Amino acid sequence: MNHEYFMDMALKASEDAYRLGNWPVGAVIVRDGAVVGAGQNEMNTRKDITWHAENAAIRDAQSRLGTTDLSGTVLYATMEPCPMCAWSIRIAGIRSMVLALRHATLRRTDMGTYSLESFGRMVGWEFELVSGVREAEYLALRKKWGRDQVRADAT
Numbered sequence: 001m002n003h004e005y006f007m008d009m010a011l012k013a014s015e016d017a018y019r020l021g022n023w024p025v026g027a028v029i030v031r032d033g034a035v036v037g038a039g040q041n042e043m044n045t046r047k048d049i050t051w052h053a054e055n056a057a058i059r060d061a062q063s064r065l066g067t068t069d070l071s072g073t074v075l076y077a078t079m080e081p082c083p084m085c086a087w088s089i090r091i092a093g094i095r096s097m098v099l100a101l102r103h104a105t106l107r108r109t110d111m112g113t114y115s116l117e118s119f120g121r122m123v124g125w126e127f128e129l130v131s132g133v134r135e136a137e138y139l140a141l142r143k144k145w146g147r148d149q150v151r152a153d154a155t
Contacts (some may be wrong), residue, residue, distance in 0.1 A: 003076070003098050003133045004037070004133060004134060005142055006012070006028050006030055006076045006098070007028075007075075007076050007078070007098060007133045008026055008133040008134065009026075009028045009035065009076070009077060009099055010026040010027055010028045010053075010077060010078045010100070011026060011057050011100070011134055011137060011141070012026065012027035012039060012066070013025075013026025013027065013039065013053065013078075014040065014041075014050060014053075014078045014141055015141065016040055017040040017041045017053070018144075018145055019040070020043045020044075020045050020046050021045065021147075022040065022043055023041040023043060023044075023052075024040045024041070024046055024078070024141050024142065024150070025040065025041040025052065025053040025054075025077070025078055025079045025090035026038075026039070026040045026041075026053050026077070026078050027039050027040070027053040027056070027057035027075060027076060027077040027078070027137075028057060028076040028095070029057045029058065029060075029061040029070065029073050029074070029075050029076075029128075030073060030074045030076065030080045031045065031065075031070075031072055031073045031074075033070075035084050036060075036070075036073065037046060037057040037059075037060035037061025037064060037073075038056075038057055038064070039053045039055070039056025039057035039058075039059070039060055039071075040056060040061055041053045041056075042056065043068075043101060048123065050084065052081075052082065052084065052130045053077065053078070053079075053083050053085075054075065054077055054088065054089060055084075055085055055088050056086035057075065057077075057088070058070065058088055058094075058103045061073065061092075061152050062092070068091075068092065069092070069093050069118045070092040070093050070094050071093035071094075071095070073093075073094055073095070074088060074094075074096040074097070074098060075096070075098070075147055076097075076098045076099075076133075077097065077099055077100070078101065078130075078141075079100070079101055079103075079138070079142075080099050080101065080102045080103050080115070080116060081107075081116065082095075082111075082114075083114060083119055083154065084086050086116060086119045086120075087119075087123070090123060090125045093124065094127075095127045095128060096127065096128045096129075097116070097127060097128070097130070098129075098130045098131075098134055099113060099130070099131040099132075099133065099139055099140035100131075100132070100134045100135050100137070100139075101131075101135055101138050101142065102115070102131055103115065105135070105139075106139070106142060114124045114148070116118075116129060117129075123151050125141045129133050150151045
């Protein structure tokens with residue numbers, strides 16, 4: 001699968017979210033090489049704190065496919081999913097993820113020691129993970145947005 005191609009779609013969704021005044025996060029769900037769901041963060045425009053990109057993409061994929069079971073899909077997300085989204089991803093049956101940026105790489109201070117791997121261990125969830133796809137491009141957008149709580153020595 002061409003990770004860069006699908007991550008470019010997630011990046012476009014992130015840029016759209018940013019332009020609308022939302023957190024700049026995008027997500028795309030792919031099955032058998034075709035996009036089956038897409039979403040972007042819309043927390044501010046919808047005034048709904050649960051409207052994260054990953055959850056929006058899951059809602060879209062489940063609606064398009066007519067099922068809550070997203071087994072066999074791959075989630076592309078520009079930012080490492082938060083615990084709320086990670087739980088949604090797990091319940092949906094997604095076991096493969098491709099990320100642009102990790103919380104630790106961004107040096108976020110508001111996420112503590114959280115990572116997808118620590119969450120997976122806690123809830124008994126095994127998954128495949130690729131990270132760093134289009135990382136530089138997405139990091140530039142996050143820095144432009146400038147609202148992350150990061151360590152002072154963050155690059």
